[in-house]
Each structure stands twice: as structure tokens, then as C-alpha cells.
Amino acid sequence: MSDTAQKTVLIADDESHILNVVSLKLKNAGFRVLCARDGNEALEMALAEKPDLLITDYHMPGLNGLEVASRLRQSETCRNIPAILLSARGYNLNEADVRESGIRMQISKPFSPRNLLGLVNEALGIAA
């Protein structure tokens, strides 16, 4: 708890049930959680709050998940924020585009919140 207490995770998804489930899971694990409902809000919040990790949906109004991640790469202060992409199962994203955006982790919906928490810990270098 103590080493995750200060970590902030920003979640961006236009589906509120995903936001609710993921933020509850992460809050219960001791993280501070911020929620954004579209790509533009996600980018603004990320630039302002400088979270330790971004979890972003691919399909969102405004910017999509890869665009949000790419824009963060261009920011001096946010370029090293790791990101996890949520994508729909069976929707094949171009691997090169994903790599280009700097996103190294993906999980496809429907995902297991438990597995997502595992990825979050991995991304932040927290031993499970």
C-alpha cells in the first residue's frame, strides 16, 4: 500500500462502466485515480496532472488512445509516462502504429480487472 499510495493513474474511456470498474479496482489497490471521458480531456488532464501511468481506450471521441499517447510523447514533461492500451477484442490495430505511439502494453476487452492490475503493477515496476 505504502509504495503505491503516491502513484497516480489516469484512465481514459468513454464508457463509464469501464471507468467505474477500473477505478474501483485501482483505488482498492491503493492508487490515486483520475478519470477522463474522451481523448481531449485525457490529454489535458495528463499534461496538467502528470500521472505515473496512463490507461487509455483506443476508441474515444476526440483523440483516440494512440493519438493521446503520441501527443504525450511530444511533451517535455510527460514523454516518459508509460501507457496501457485498452482495445476491443478482434479489432486488429496496426502493430507499427501502436509501437509508434510509444505504447508497450495492451489488453483487450473484455479484460480481467485482476490482469489489468497486474499490468499496472508491472508498468510501474511494483512487485505484485
Place this chain on the structure above:
Amino acid sequence: MADHPDNFASKASYGTDSKTELDADLCRELEQTARQLRTAGAWLGVIGNAGNDQIEIDWRSAVVDSINQQADDGFKGVRWSSIVTTERLFTTCQLGLLRLVVMPPLERSSGMHPVLAAPLQHETAGVHQERDMLVLAGLVHARLVESLRNVALSAEVESLSMQLGNSYEEVSLIYHLSGGMTVNQQPKRYLQDLCLEVMQVANVRGMGVMLQLGAPGDDSFEISGDIKLPGHIVARLGLDITRVLREKQVAMVINQIRTSEFEYVSPFVTRMLAVPVMRQDLLLGAIVSFDKIGDEFSTADSKLLLSIANQTGVFLENAGLFSDLNSLVMGLLHSLTSAVDAKDAYTCGHSQRVALLARQIAVQAQLPASFCERVYMAGLLHDVGKIGVPETVLQKPGKLTAEEFEQMKDHVEIGAKILRDVKQVEDLVPGVRHHHERFDGRGYPDRLSGVQIPLLARLLCLADCFDAMTSNRTYRKALPIEVARMEIQRCSGTQFDPELADSFLAIPVEVIRDTITSVGEMPIPETLRAPAAISAETSNIVPLLAA
């Protein structure tokens, strides 16, 4: 925070025994509102009926401090009915140096009334004060009602999110499991993986899986996880669960094992959930969860386990059908090659040996495992075209005439024609057609050379020639293995693909000797033995056809 005078949780009670506990959310909202009111010179508290028309007070200590004993004493002897006239109206009254507005009780406040209090002002200002306090109390009350509703709603959202999160886990588990159901996977392996996954999601201490129920000496009840049962208990439990599930054919939930018929496992297990794995009406087995951590098994648990059991049933049925089909195809192939080999007593077992040798070379050359299995099949079928060659030619002792040799050469094209229209083996046709081509281009039927010759055909050629040399023929005795190997070496690069010849020569002589001597009664190939758990009745096809 603990020292703050507005802390309702550390309430200063009036009266002898305060029985009423305030809801934690209500306390928090009251404290927050009280803090703001204090800046306006007013206090907020709650009072209720302690019984016998006496007043019970839950009053923040600040009021007690400020108004002092006088106010405190002021409540003594005051009758509850004189303050609260009706449940729904705001009532004003005067007590000692305080003016009070008693509000209707809030939800979750156990009948306690919020009370707004302020020091009594000069008499001339009194009328205004009373009116202002009523307005303020109305706003305060509305705010408290609204906050409590919000608190309740967020609690509900949280609870729904929790449930939804569990559903996500379940859906993702079922996705994952169905993804792992490939027909060529071993059912047992599949079920072991399944147990590990389910244990995490269902939050149970152990899982058990039973298959092939009722078989004599059945020890297939396998338990994984943190449950250790002695062998005889496992056996008894397996039989009992089977009996109950066979009768009921629905989930069996036991949350009190001590008072159930499974009392004998109570030293090891406290709760149990068992569901049947069915194929149509036939009980194939059971999946059992032991000891849900920190809770009883619910209908949601049994539903999840049932849907997994249903999927498992479908998976086992498919695996059974796949195994049956595989057995059938392989059985037909074996009978076909037996028919070919039977035309010539001297070549008995030749197809089988070529199949084994060719596969061995392919494995040695580190070709993919799936390809090695196709090589085996092609080996079995490579001479199938000999069905169309007269027996007088096949069995002729001594040298063939030019015309007879042409007839003999036809077997590769006849074989290709026979197999061309069988979907399961059409990929083997090039191997069959070209297995008499030579690496230097002097073979038949198309005089292909080098890598123009399909890899399959180059493999078959090598295995075919080697077995021909080491078998007795109508026209000569078998050559010793060592001599035949030297012959392969000598013809490497002319007759044979030199890389494959090297692979072949790298196989130890004893391995090759074991392989060619193992063929006699035509063994059942490994691929047919695979999912033995499933269909005892249909797997008999193979030995029958092969015999």
C-alpha cells in the same frame, strides 16, 4: 480531526443510556454542515426520544461548552412531546438561553431529529431570529437529505462496479477458456489449466476435476490448490459426488459440510460446490470447488461453474469427435496400405517402415512437428499406386523388361490420381508423385532435379530406397544396414538430397535397426493414442481395421 469539537462520532450524550447510534455517513454530513454553520453563529445537533417521553441528545460538545450548564440543564424535565409536535414539520422552541429549530428526522437517523440552535437574541430581534432560523433550518435539512442521497447513490455505484468487475473477470475467464479449447489439446491438460484460472477468479481454496466416471479403479479425481485430502477420502468423495450428480444433474451447493452427507471431509473442507459435466444426457465428469474464501457459495458461483462445465462438455465432445475422425482416417489409410503391401508378400510392412523412417529423417532435419506427421502419412501412402500395377510385374523374380519397367513406373502417377480427390491427403500428392525423382534429374516421372523436387518427395525417396535395400526382394537378399548406409552416402547429391542424406546418416544405426525391426504386426501410431480419455468405444476401430 479527532479533537475537533464538531465530531459527532465522539458525541456528548445527554441522559443515562444513549442507545441510538448514528449512521457513519450521516455523522460525516452533519459534522461538515455544523462546521460551516458555526461561522454563522449557529450550532447543529440531533435529539431523539429516549423513551418515557425523555429527550436523548446527541449534541456536539461545542454547544455544551458554549451554552454551558445552563442550556444543558435546560433539557432536564422537558417533555419530548412538547418539542416535537409532528414528525414532518419544523418546530421552534426556546430552551434556557437557546432558540431551537427541531427538524423532521432524516433517513438513516433512527428517528433522531436534527436541531439547529443559536443563542437567544434580544427580545425585539426575536421574531426575526425565529423566521431566519426556520429558513436556515429548511436549507440545512434539504442539504442533508441531498447529501445522504448522494452518499447512497455512490455506495450503489460502487457496489454495482464491484459486481460488474466480477462479471468482467468471469467473461474474460470464459473467453480465455474457450480460446484454449483446441481439439488437439489433451483434455486433462486443458482441465488443469482451467482449474488454476477458475481458482483465481472464483476465489476458492481448491478445485477438483473428475473425468471418465465409474471406470474400475478410477483415480481420475484430481484436486489442485490448497486442499490436501487422503487418498481414500478422495476416492469416496469422488464416488459420492458422482452418485449425487448422476441423480440430480444440476449444481450441488453445500455450505455446511458438517451437517451434510459429506460430513467425512469436514476436517479438510468446510464448503463445496460441484457441477456436472454432461454430454447430452451422459455424465462425463464433474468440476468441484472447495472452500470459497471468506464467503458461502452463492448462485452466482454455481452459475459460473456451470457455464464452465457446459463449455467443458462441448470441448470434450469435440475432442471425442476429432479423435474418432482421426482414428477413422488413419484406420482407412492403414487398411489401404495393407492392401497394397499384401499384393506383394516380399514388401510386407514396407509402407509402414518408410513412413517411420521418413518421419525420423524429418525429425532429425528439425522440420516442424506438424510437417513430420504429414511425412509419416505420406510414407504410408507413397506406394498406393501399386494397386494398379499387375501382380506379375510386382512379384516377378529377376530383371523387368523395358515394358514391365514402364508399367512399374506408372505406380507414382496412379497413386497421385487415387489421392488427388481426398481432401485430407491432397497435400501429400506431390510427395507420392515425385518420390522416384533423383536429385540429379535422372528420375521419373518428370525428371525434376534438386529443390524442384518437393521436400516431401526427397524425404520419401531416401526412406524408400533405404528400406528397399535392407529388405529381401524377389531378386536379391536384404543388404546389411551398414552397407545400405554406405550406399546412401555414395549416392548423396546424385540420387539423394545431400542435406537430407546427412540428416539420415546422423541417426544412430541402432535407432534405425529398432525402427525397421519394430514393424511386423503394424503398431498403432502415437497420434491415435492421444486423447484416450474420451471415446473407448470408437477407438477400437483402428486395431480392427489394421489387423
